[in-house]
Amino acid sequence: MPEDALAEIKRDYVLSKLRDGERIDGRKLDEFRNIEIYPNIITKAEGSALVKLGNTQVVVGIKMQPGEPYPDAPNKGVIITNAELVPLASPTFEPGPPDENSVELARVVDRGIRESEAIDLEKLCIEEGKNVWIIFVDIHAIDDDGNLLDASSIAAISALLNTKVPASRFGLGEDYPLPVRDIPVSVTSLIAGSKYLVDPNKDEMSIGDYTLTISTNQKDYIVAIQKSGGYLLSEELFDELLEVSIRNARKIREIVANKS
Amino acid sequence: MPEDALAEIKRDYVLSKLRDGERIDGRKLDEFRNIEIYPNIITKAEGSALVKLGNTQVVVGIKMQPGEPYPDAPNKGVIITNAELVPLASPTFEPGPPDENSVELARVVDRGIRESEAIDLEKLCIEEGKNVWIIFVDIHAIDDDGNLLDASSIAAISALLNTKVPASRFGLGEDYPLPVRDIPVSVTSLIAGSKYLVDPNKDEMSIGDYTLTISTNQKDYIVAIQKSGGYLLSEELFDELLEVSIRNARKIREIVANKS
Amino acid sequence: MPEDALAEIKRDYVLSKLRDGERIDGRKLDEFRNIEIYPNIITKAEGSALVKLGNTQVVVGIKMQPGEPYPDAPNKGVIITNAELVPLASPTFEPGPPDENSVELARVVDRGIRESEAIDLEKLCIEEGKNVWIIFVDIHAIDDDGNLLDASSIAAISALLNTKVPASRFGLGEDYPLPVRDIPVSVTSLIAGSKYLVDPNKDEMSIGDYTLTISTNQKDYIVAIQKSGGYLLSEELFDELLEVSIRNARKIREIVANKS
Amino acid sequence: MPESRPEKLIIDGKRLDGRKFDELRPIKIEVDVLKRADGSCYLEMGKNKVVAAVYGPREVHPRHLQDPSKAIIRYRYNMAPFSVEERKRPGPDRRSIEISKVSKEAFEAVIMKELFPRSAIDIFVEVLQADAGSRTACINAASVALVDAGVPMKGILTSVAVAKVDGQLVLDPMKEEDNYGEADMPFAFLIRNSKIESIALIQMDGQMTKEEIKMALELAKKGAMEIYKLQREAIMKRYVTEEGIEVEEVNTDA
C-alpha cells in the first residue's frame, strides 16, 4: 500500500540521518522542539493551558468539585487524570472509550504530578474522611505531531499553576489558588538501537513506538519512568538518558515557571 | 442486489405518482393515515397507550417513581423519555443501545411534551429540592411502517392522559390523575424536492429519510421543529408546512382528546 | 478446515464407542472423573477452593461485605454469583463481558445454592431492611476440559464451607463461620439421542453441547434442573437421569463434606 | 413497598384466582399482527401480553457468523421497561440472556435449519406486560409466528409451567404462586400430529421430590395439549378467514 511505502521511506530517511548523528528537522539529538504555553484559555475551567510543542497541540483543563476522599487518605484531596485521544487529533485515533495508549498517557502524566507531590493535597481537605476537593485533570489532545506525552505533562502542570479552587461556587468560602509546590517535567526520548532522539516528532516516530520517558522534579529527583514499546534497552543508554532527561527538564521547568 | 432493485422501483413509483400530485395509497398530500388509539392497555404501568397509525404501531408505557429533582428546578417533576427501536419492529433495526435514530425520536417526542408544558411539573413536587415525581415515558415501537415519530408522539400524550400518579404505592397519599394541561401534536412530512407528503408510510420513505417535523400545542403555537435527513429545504416549502402542520395537528388533537 | 476435520473424527470416535456402551476414557456411562478439592487456597478471600474434575479446573473465591438487602427480603443476606470464562481457560473463550454461556453457568450454580437453602441467609442480617451481608461467589474457570458447571458447583459449595464472615474487618464483632446447612450438588450429563454420558469431558462434548443438569440437596430433593443445548429430550431418558443424578450427587456430596 | 406474601395460596381447594389446580389462565392468540415481520403473533396468557416476530430465513451479517451447513437461529426475549411493577432498565439483563438462550435452543431442536444454510432465522419476542410465565407465553407466541412466517418445523412448540404451592402442584402459575411457591418448572414440548413427542425445554428451581417432578411433567403435558389446540385454532382462523383454501397447506404437524 502507498501509505506503508511512504512510511518506509520516512523511516529510512530518519535512520540514515541518525547514522550521521543528525535529525530530519535539523535539531540536535537532545533538543526539544519550540514550546509555547497559553495559560488560562478556558475561562469556564478552574485552570487551563494550551501547549504547542512544535506542531503538537494539547489543551488541558482543570475542573474541581467536592467529593469523598480515598479511605486510606482521609485528609487529602484527590487527583483524577484522564486523557482523550479524540479522532480530531490524528488520522489513527478512533472514537470510543480510552484505549491502552490514552490510559498509559494519562497514567504517566498523573504519576509525574502525584509522585513529585506537586500539589499539596492536605490543603485540599474540607472535612476529614468526608469531603475533600477532587481535581479533574482532563487532557485533550488536538494535534498529534509526536510526543503527546511531554506536551500533555507541560500542559497539565501549566494548567494546575493557574488553577483557582472554586470554593465560593460551593459555598465554601473564598476562591484561592491551588497550592502547587513543584513543577514535574517529563522528558521522552525515541530509542533507535543504541541511539536516541529527545522529543521525537511524528515523522521520527515512523521508526517505531519505542520510547523512554523520565520525569523529574525541581530537585532533579526522578519521580517516574516509563519504558513504552516493544524494544530492548541497554543499560548504557538508560544511564545516558537519565542525564539527558534531567538536563532537559531543567530548561523546560524554567519555561513553565516563566509562563505562569 | 434484488433488495436495492426493489427499493428503486418503489422509489420511482412514488416519485412518478407524486409528479401528478398523487400518493401510492390514494391519500391526499396532506392527509394522515387512519389513527387508532387503545388507551390503558398495560395495566401494570401508570399509564399506557397503543397507537396504530396505518400499519405503524407503537406502545408507550408510563412509569413513575419518586426521585431527586434537577438542581436548577428544585420544585418540579422530571420527565425522562426513552425510545427503543427493538428489532421486532423492522428488518433494519438492530439490538443494542439506542442509536442516533432512537435518540432523535425520543428527544423530539420529549420536546413536544416539555415545551408545550403539557404536564404541570410543579404539581409533581413532593419535597422541594429533595423529592419529586420522575415520569418515565418509554416508547416501544412494535411495527415500523413509516412515521414512527408522529405515532410515538400520539401514543406518548395519550398514555400521559390516562396516567395515575401512584402515590399510594409509595406511601404518599392517594393516587391522583397526572396533571396534563395541553395536547402537543407533531406532524411529520416527507420532503421530495419542492413537494411534501404528510405522514409518509414506509414505501414512501424509499425516496429518502428527508423529513420535517413541526409540533404545536392547543393554541397553535409551534413548540418544536426538527429537520431530519440530508436534504435542502426551501423557505417556501417551510412556510407551507407550518400551515399544513397546524391544520393537521388540530384534527389529531381532537382524536386524542376524544379517546382519553 | 483441519480443526473441523479433527473435531469430526473425535465425534465419530465418541459415538462409535458409545454404540458399544463405552466411553473414550474407559469410564462407565454414569461415572464421574476423579474429583480433587483444595480448600482455602486464596487466603485473602473469605473462603475459597480449587477443584479439579479430571483435567477441568475451577477456582471459586468468596468475598463478603455489608450492603443493602433486597426490598422483598429485608432480613436476609444476599448472594451474588458471577462467572468469568477467562480466555486462559480455553481456546474458545474470548475476553469481554459475560456471554450467554457464563451467565447460564453462574445462574445454574447460584440456583443450586439458593434453592437448596444451603446458606442460612437470615443469620446474615445486620440491621433489618438496612444492612445485611452480601456474599460474592466468584467462579474463575482456569482449565475447561469439559463440564465446567459441575466443577464450579463443587468449588462454590466447597468455598462456602470454609468461608469466614469477616465481621471484625467491618467493626461488626468477631468473625464467625458462614452458616452453611446443606451441600447442593449438580450432575450434568451429555445427551446423545437416547443415550447419556455423565460428567462429559471436552472430547466427548465434540458430539454437541447437549446437556441436562440436575441439582439435588442432601435430602435427595431436586433443587434445580437445566436443559442446555438445541436437542430434544425423551421422557424416558429424563426419568433415568433423575435417578442417575441423585445417585451420583450422593457420592460427590460425601467427597465435598470430607474435604471441608 | 414490596407486596407481602398471602397467608395461603390455596383456599378451599381453589387457587387465589379461583382456578383449579390443572386449569390454565385465559389465553388469547392473534396471528399476523405486524406488517414488517415475515411472521408474527400477539398472545395473552393471563396478564402476560407478548408480541412475537419472525424475520427470515435471511442473510447473516457479519459473514463470519454464517454456518455453511444450516441456518443459525437467534432468539431475543426482551421486556419493555413498563412491563413490570418497578420500571426495568432497557436492554438485556442476566435473566433475559438466560431465557433467550434456552428458548433459542428449544427452537433449534425443531426448526429444519439444514434447509437454509448460511442464513439466519430471527425470533424476537417483546414482553409488553409480564406476569409469571412470560417465557412460556413468549415461546407459544414465537411458535405461532414461525408457522405464520412459513418456517418449516418438525412440529409445534408449546410451553407451559407447573409450580408447587402450599405442597400442591398447579398448572400455569400466576405471579403470587411463582413468587411465593416452593418450586417453579417451565417446560416446552414438541407436538407433532397432535401428540407430545419430546421435551424441548425444561428448567426447574425450588424443591421437589423425584415423584413430584414426574407428576409435574404429566400436568404440564395436559396443559400443553390445551394450549396447542388454541395455537392451531388461531393459525387456522387466520388462514381460513383470509384465504380459505390455504389451511390444508399449513400443516403445522409435519
Next chain:
Amino acid sequence: MPESRPEKLIIDGKRLDGRKFDELRPIKIEVDVLKRADGSCYLEMGKNKVVAAVYGPREVHPRHLQDPSKAIIRYRYNMAPFSVEERKRPGPDRRSIEISKVSKEAFEAVIMKELFPRSAIDIFVEVLQADAGSRTACINAASVALVDAGVPMKGILTSVAVAKVDGQLVLDPMKEEDNYGEADMPFAFLIRNSKIESIALIQMDGQMTKEEIKMALELAKKGAMEIYKLQREAIMKRYVTEEGIEVEEVNTDA
C-alpha cells in the same frame, strides 16, 4: 449551586451583554490550525471556542460501511470535559448524538459526495469551551475546515440561532438568553454566490407563533450573511497570505 434567572433579559432595549437584538457576538476565525488534519479551523463565537478538523476523502473501515455510489459523511460533535461549568463525563451523551446527527445531515446536503464513492469524509469538532450556540459555532468552523481540506461543496454552510427572550426575538443568543428565554431556534443555511439558497438545518424548541417563526428566519438570514463574510475573509486571508494566487481557485461558492 445553579445560577438564578436574571429578573429581566432585556433592559432599556438592550441585551444583558449590551448587544442590540440583531447583533452577533464577536467572532474570530482561524484557518488551517492543525497539522495532521486535511483541513481545520479554530473559531470563537462569544465565549464558544471550537476546533474543527476534516479528514478525507479517505478509505472506510470496515468495508461494509462503504457506499459504492458516494462518500459517507461522518460528523462528531464532542465537548471537552472542561468546556462547561460542571465537568462533563467524557464520551457522547444523547444531546451530542442528536447534534452530530442533524449537523451531519446538513453537510450531507451540500458536500458533493458522489465524487468520492466508497470513501468517507470525517468531520470532527471539539468544543473546548461552550456557551449557548455551540452547535452553530461548530457548523461554521466545520464549513471552513471543509474548504481548507479542498472538499467540493455546493456552497458554504453558515449557522446561527435566534431566540425569543422576554417576548423579543434576538440574534445569536448567549447562555442566559438560551437558558431563560422562551424559545431557541438554530439554523444553518446553504450560501452560494453570496446568496442564501436554502435551509440545511432547522430545529426549534420553546413556544413561538407562526409569525414569529417567519421573523426569526429573516433575522437568522441577516446574521448568517454577516458570519458568511467572516468565513470568506478567513479563508481568503489564509490563502492570500501564504500562497497569493490561489484565492481565485478557492471559489467557495461553486
Next chain:
Amino acid sequence: MPESRPEKLIIDGKRLDGRKFDELRPIKIEVDVLKRADGSCYLEMGKNKVVAAVYGPREVHPRHLQDPSKAIIRYRYNMAPFSVEERKRPGPDRRSIEISKVSKEAFEAVIMKELFPRSAIDIFVEVLQADAGSRTACINAASVALVDAGVPMKGILTSVAVAKVDGQLVLDPMKEEDNYGEADMPFAFLIRNSKIESIALIQMDGQMTKEEIKMALELAKKGAMEIYKLQREAIMKRYVTEEGIEVEEVNTDA
C-alpha cells in the same frame, strides 16, 4: 477499614517479614499445569499466586488484525475478583490495561515473532491472589509458559521490582513496602546464556536520585539472576521427569 502504616518498615536492619534487603520472597514454579493451553505455568512469589497460559501461534480473527510480516503478541493481565482485600469488579481497569501493555511490549521484544506471520501469540495471566509485585510474578510465569509452549525467544524474561523504604533500597517488596515506601521500580530483563543482556521493562514511581536508580538496577539484576535459576530449574524438571532426553533441546537461552 484501611490498615494503617507501620511505624517503621525496617527494624534492626531487617524487613518486616524478616528478609534481608537483597532477599527475594519464596518462589514456587510449576510448569504445564493446564491441559487446554499450549503452554502454562503456575507461580507463587510471596503471597502472589498467578497462572499463565499461552495459546499460539494461532490464527487471528478478525483478519484485519493480522500482520503479514510477523505474529502479533497479545497479553492479558487479569485479577480475579477475590484476589485482593476488597472485591475487585470483574473486567479490565486502567491499571490492568497499563500493566498488560507494558508486559506485552516486553515480550514483543524477545519473541521471534517474524517466524509466524499473520498469526497471534496470546499470553493470558490470571492473578488468583495479589500481593505487591503481581506484574513481575506474572511476567515470570508467562515467560515459563512461553517456553512450555515452545515459542522461540531470544532468551528468557525475568522480572523483579526494587523499592525504596525508609530510605533503603530493598529487593522484591511485599505489600507494606509497596504501599508505604518512597518508591517502587519494576524491571524485566532479557537473560540469555545465563547473562542479563538488556532491559525489556522498566517503570518507576516515587522519588529517587539518579544514583539510587542505578543502585536499584544493580539490585534488581541480582534478584533476577536468582529467579532465572528457578525458572530454568522448573522447566528442566518438567522435561527431565517426563521425557528425559528433551531437556537438551529446550535450550532456553537461544
